[in-house]
Amino acid sequence: MSKCRKLITTTALITVFGAVPALADTLGVGRLALPEEIAAWDIAVMPDGRGLPEGRGNVLDGEDYWIDQCAVCHGDFAEGAGAWPAIVGGRGSLTDDRPEKTVESYWPYLSTVWDYINRSMPFGAAQTLETDEVYAITAYILYSAGLVDDDFELSNENFTEIRLPNEGGFYLDDRAEAEFPEFTQDPCMSDCRDPVEISARATDIDVTPEFPVIRYSYSDGSAPAPAAIEEADEASVQPEEAPAEEAIQTASLDPALVAAGEAAWRQCRTCHQLGDGARNGTGPQLNDIIGQTAAHADGFRYSPAFTEAAEGGLVWNEETLDAFLENPAGLIPRNRMSFRGVRSEDERAALIAYLMSYSN
Amino acid sequence: MTDMPNDAAKTPSHGPSRRDFLRTAGLAAGGAVVGAGANAASPDPLITEVQPYASFLGEGVDATPYGMPIHFEDHVVRRNVEWLTADPISSINFTPIHALDGTITPQGCAFERHHSGAIEMSKDEYRLMITGLVERPLVFTFGDLMRLPRVTRVHFCECAANSGMEWGGAQLNGAQFTHGMIHNMEYTGVTLRTLLDEAGVKPEGSWIYVEGHDASSNGRSIPMEKALDDCMIAFSANGEALRMEHGYPVRLVVPGWEGNLWVKWLRRIGVHDGPMESREETSKYTDLMPDGRARKWTWAMHAKSVVTSPSPQMPIGHGPGPMVITGLAWSGLGKIARVDVSLDGGVNWQTARLGTEPGDKAVTRFYLDHDWDGQPMYLQSRAIDETGYVQPSKEQLRAIRGLNSIYHNNGIQTWYVNESGEAENVEVS
Numbered sequence: 001m002s003k004c005r006k007l008i009t010t011t012a013l014i015t016v017f018g019a020v021p022a023l024a025d026t027l028g029v030g031r032l033a034l035p036e037e038i039a040a041w042d043i044a045v046m047p048d049g050r051g052l053p054e055g056r057g058n059v060l061d062g063e064d065y066w067i068d069q070c071a072v073c074h075g076d077f078a079e080g081a082g083a084w085p086a087i088v089g090g091r092g093s094l095t096d097d098r099p100e101k102t103v104e105s106y107w108p109y110l111s112t113v114w115d116y117i118n119r120s121m122p123f124g125a126a127q128t129l130e131t132d133e134v135y136a137i138t139a140y141i142l143y144s145a146g147l148v149d150d151d152f153e154l155s156n157e158n159f160t161e162i163r164l165p166n167e168g169g170f171y172l173d174d175r176a177e178a179e180f181p182e183f184t185q186d187p188c189m190s191d192c193r194d195p196v197e198i199s200a201r202a203t204d205i206d207v208t209p210e211f212p213v214i215r216y217s218y219s220d221g222s223a224p225a226p227a228a229i230e231e232a233d234e235a236s237v238q239p240e241e242a243p244a245e246e247a248i249q250t251a252s253l254d255p256a257l258v259a260a261g262e263a264a265w266r267q268c269r270t271c272h273q274l275g276d277g278a279r280n281g282t283g284p285q286l287n288d289i290i291g292q293t294a295a296h297a298d299g300f301r302y303s304p305a306f307t308e309a310a311e312g313g314l315v316w317n318e319e320t321l322d323a324f325l326e327n328p329a330g331l332i333p334r335n336r337m338s339f340r341g342v343r344s345e346d347e348r349a350a351l352i353a354y355l356m357s358y359s360n
Numbered sequence: 361m362t363d364m365p366n367d368a369a370k371t372p373s374h375g376p377s378r379r380d381f382l383r384t385a386g387l388a389a390g391g392a393v394v395g396a397g398a399n400a401a402s403p404d405p406l407i408t409e410v411q412p413y414a415s416f417l418g419e420g421v422d423a424t425p426y427g428m429p430i431h432f433e434d435h436v437v438r439r440n441v442e443w444l445t446a447d448p449i450s451s452i453n454f455t456p457i458h459a460l461d462g463t464i465t466p467q468g469c470a471f472e473r474h475h476s477g478a479i480e481m482s483k484d485e486y487r488l489m490i491t492g493l494v495e496r497p498l499v500f501t502f503g504d505l506m507r508l509p510r511v512t513r514v515h516f517c518e519c520a521a522n523s524g525m526e527w528g529g530a531q532l533n534g535a536q537f538t539h540g541m542i543h544n545m546e547y548t549g550v551t552l553r554t555l556l557d558e559a560g561v562k563p564e565g566s567w568i569y570v571e572g573h574d575a576s577s578n579g580r581s582i583p584m585e586k587a588l589d590d591c592m593i594a595f596s597a598n599g600e601a602l603r604m605e606h607g608y609p610v611r612l613v614v615p616g617w618e619g620n621l622w623v624k625w626l627r628r629i630g631v632h633d634g635p636m637e638s639r640e641e642t643s644k645y646t647d648l649m650p651d652g653r654a655r656k657w658t659w660a661m662h663a664k665s666v667v668t669s670p671s672p673q674m675p676i677g678h679g680p681g682p683m684v685i686t687g688l689a690w691s692g693l694g695k696i697a698r699v700d701v702s703l704d705g706g707v708n709w710q711t712a713r714l715g716t717e718p719g720d721k722a723v724t725r726f727y728l729d730h731d732w733d734g735q736p737m738y739l740q741s742r743a744i745d746e747t748g749y750v751q752p753s754k755e756q757l758r759a760i761r762g763l764n765s766i767y768h769n770n771g772i773q774t775w776y777v778n779e780s781g782e783a784e785n786v787e788v789s
Binding site: 028094172219270 | 449492501531532534576651679751789
């Protein structure tokens with residue numbers, strides 16, 4: 001390796017470009033990172049608070065942001081909604097049959113909460129929160145966990161004063177000491193135990209998705225059991241291209257615009273579904289939305305703001321959708337769609353065309 | 361493409377529809393006399409009659425510039441267990457290990473695990489930054505990485521939660537679902553040591569923090585000792601570019617350690633004097649123990665194995681006589697030294713034949729050539745690695761870890777095979 005490396009180093013010295021000086025022990029590939037670039041990406045926060053930007057936010061502001069940005073998945077009181085995680089609660093449950101692992105009951109460090117909200121939340125719109133909003137939302141979580149009062153303000157200055165209840169609940173991997181002595185015994189090869197009995201079967205629980213069973217033919221005449229094949233056939237039939245999608249394409253739509261809308265749809269599909277089999281998820285399914293009164297999706301739990309807008313006669317057409325997509329909170333204040341809107345008019349037009357391609 | 365002979369070749373008279381394909385071969389031999397080396401009762405029409413594919417012409421070259429498996433193999437796909445997660449964007453699916461052989465997992469059916477979905481990023485857009493406690497914070501383009509000394513190595517990548525649904529008892533009925541959060545590929549890329557040497561790690565730099573370009577970023581801390589030992593960044597798997605779902609264009613490879621550390625769409629390597637304690641290494645990927653405390657930094661995946669055939673999705677379709685029992689074994693601590701197989705639920709064991717030369721922190725294939733007597737079997741396999749670690753039973757693991765640790769379940773799997781050759785996931789006592 002060292003010989004080879006020397007050879008490559010020599011070659012690199014001749015062809016190197018960029019700002020990195022090729023030191024004796026380096027190849028000089030790449031370039032120096034600029035301070036602005038490091039600031040943009042090196043945003044991680046350590047448990048001792050290193051990496052925290054200056055800022056502050058209080059519980060009451062945090063509650064507002066929470067309702068707007070977080071409650072749709074995590075519940076109004078951070079108790080969780082549907083299959084999405086609860087953020088608080090569960091203290092004392094870690095030895096239960098069904099432990100609840102939340103920020104309050106399990107997470108060791110507040111820095112983790114701040115860092116994760118800052119870089120990855122809201123789900124589907126990461127890195128859209130302002131620094132002070134992250135402080136405020138974190139403060140609201142602390143309040144919901146019963147760790148601070150409602151007049152609390154969290155800032156980079158008092159951040160490390162806050163300790164989470166389970167900070168002491170972790171210890172380093174001790175498998176080498178706790179398990180290896182037992183798991184490195186010479187393995188027994190014969191008469192190792194009493195004859196076995198079945199104590200549990202997966203088929204009794206019956207939560208496995210359907211799957212095809214693979215069978216071959218054999219010259220000894222063995223043929224697959226007919227029942228098993230039927231099951232296999234049913235499960236192995238892949239759904240064909242949804243014919244409904246094509247059938248409802250409207251002739252007047254510009255295919256290029258619809259295609260652009262499909263690309264832009266990426267920012268919506270986290271929460272919304274379209275097409276054959278579309279279901280309500282975090283957000284309502286949006287088939288046939290054009291011409292419908294707001295809050296159209298059966299079975300979706302809309303926010304009170306949305307229901308009021310529907311009662312007020314809001315109907316989805318190109319104009320209202322454009323206004324809503326540009327600024328969701330502007331058209332329907334205090335609705336719960338965690339989405340800041342689409343600035344580009346072209347992109348909004350494309351999205352609307354794409355929605356129209358799924359409307360009759 | 362649409363001329364008659366080709367069409368005819370694609371649609372022989374007995375019709376290769378999906379409904380039929382699993383059945384076709386079975387019916388062709390129907391009526392033959394049972395028993396090895398027996399005579400056939402009547403001539404096999406697949407032999408005596410000229411088949412369409414023996415007469416008409418097949419597809420020409422370039423029919424599929426990038427080839428996919430023939431449609432008869434359409435069932436060899438990744439599968440999801442929908443109820444496991446709230447949303448497929450932050451979810452996992454499973455490698456069809458029951459239907460594969462050898463050791464290398466084709467990329468197209470290697471399991472996926474995303475935290476904020478699989479992102480689309482071109483090689484031209486790609487940037488990698490090294491920051492923190494280094495002499496020279498650096499930015500690399502994809503092209504820059506291609507100029508650095510390159511290595512090629514085979515390693516398995518196993519999700520820490522593989523078999524995690526089985527802690528409370530037998531739950532999912534199929535090797536794909538119980539053990540399919542694993543793949544084994546040949547990676548090509550650059551060692552982290554090469555990259556870190558370029559930046560010049562300062563003496564106090566004892567940890568790295570790695571994160572991805574995607575919205576989750578999936579940041580993880582890794583001790584410098586491991587980073588310099590055998591970690592690499594990979595841009596190729598099995599000879600071609602990584603697939604989008606595996607981190608195209610660049611992912612991290614952390615041999616032998618849990619898959620969550622193998623950050624995809626790798627964006628930044630920070631050098632620090634301690635761990636970051638990110639979400640993925642505190643609230644997740646820590647092992648809750650019976651006393652309510654949790655183990656952390658349980659990075660290494662310990663020795664494990666599973667019989668992939670026969671298994672619930674891959675029953676024995678024939679009668680008594682010769683058969684192949686096969687499976688996979690791997691260890692995050694080094695090479696597999698031996699695999700034992702039991703037919704009676706662990707009363708007696710015999711050592712299986714290793715089908716491949718064991719690789720370091722790579723999957724090894726094992727075979728047991730068996731003369732089945734047609735009686736029920738309780739099939740188990742037990743991996744032993746070069747450190748002397750012996751894959752434990754589920755009871756042994758539960759006695760120490762309880763039922764709620766979710767991760768790192770490497771207990772011995774049991775398939776009950778009945779007289780008909782059908783297999784199911786069971787636990788035995």
